Amino acid sequence: MTDKQENLFRAWFDRYKNLIFKVVNTYAASPEDQDDLFQEILLQLWSSIPGFQRKSKETTWIYRVALNTALVWKRTESRKRKRFRRDILDIQEISHIKDNGDELFRNKQILDQVYDSIRQLPKSESSIVLLYLDDLSYEEMAAILGISKSNVGVRLNRAKKKLAQLLKGLIDDL
Amino acid sequence: MTFDELQETWQSQQSSFKIKIDSDLLLKEIQRNKKHFEYTVLWRDLREIVAGLAVAIFFLYYGLKSDACAWALLLLAFLCAGVVVFLIADRLVQKKKKPRFGDSLVDCIQSSLANVEHQVWLLKNVLWWYLLPPGIGIVIFVGSVMLKIIQNVRGKGLVDILLFLFAYLVGSFLLFWGVYYLNQWAVRKYLIPRKEELEHLLHGLENSPTVTTAEM
Known part of the structure; x- marks a missing residue:
């Protein structure tokens, strides 16, 4: 090296x-x-x-x-x-998020819930959701996954529906 | 909360934690791990090759030295050497087909799957390429020794020697059967579940018949 x-x-x-x-x-x-x-x-x-x-x-x-x-x-x-x-x-968690009034604390609670839900998805769908949440374009996702853009769309919609089911009460746009 | 808001929350997460790593220690650790991994693979390959070569050399030596049944010992040495050559060739070919983690997920899983399928094939057919060649050699060698003894020895000594050779054959058979059984167990216990897991992963990513790999 x-x-x-x-x-x-x-x-x-x-x-x-x-x-x-x-x-x-x-x-x-x-x-x-x-x-x-x-x-x-x-x-x-x-x-x-x-x-x-x-x-x-x-x-x-x-x-x-x-x-x-x-x-x-x-x-x-x-x-x-x-x-x-x-x-x-x-x-290390940044100390001030432990303050209940902080927005970061609420975000952390949401993220913990999101991570728990993503871990329940099939592994291949977790990766699509991860890329989606990181705001990657369909083109970038297709390049990472090795599938067509249209296939990314189909799989992402399916994964989002499953995630929304798992996060019932938190997600309300599906 | 909408998915758009969830995306925003997701992307803000680095502000809620801090990853602390000593980068020099990290680099040292990675180099150490890489060396350890390479050493483990090299040792595994060397162990199998050296053991096979040692057996081949042993039979070759006695084949060249002895007057009786020399051809049977040389045949046995040749068959053991053949197994070693097959092992080396297979490792070299498979090294080139190793999954590359910089490939797309579909490509990498396909290579990993091909790799596991090859392992399954190797272990399922261990009888044909690993056990049978030396096994045939041993049977031929023992057979020729028995023939020689029957021609030259008479009385109780003959029975004792034949019993010993018979026990040797049974012992070899049991050893070979044990190796075969262990390999089939490994296939069932580790490789088949791994293969199914990779197939499931691959199916999860590509089930459309006209999948194309997008290049960036």
């Missing part, structure tokens, strides 16, 4: 760690699993750098690596890997 590639990895990490964390939080619930999946995604991202030829956008690449890793990641193997890994992820 060259210095250039190492710098690219550091830059990617600084720029996209929140994106990666959203993927992690979507596919893993417990802090231990999140730590394992986070490291697994970063490991795959590191390994993928030599293959990145700037034919696709950076975000497309990062989403692909993160989602592909999350889709094939197995919780049962996380314990085996744990023996060789150190905890490196430290997620």
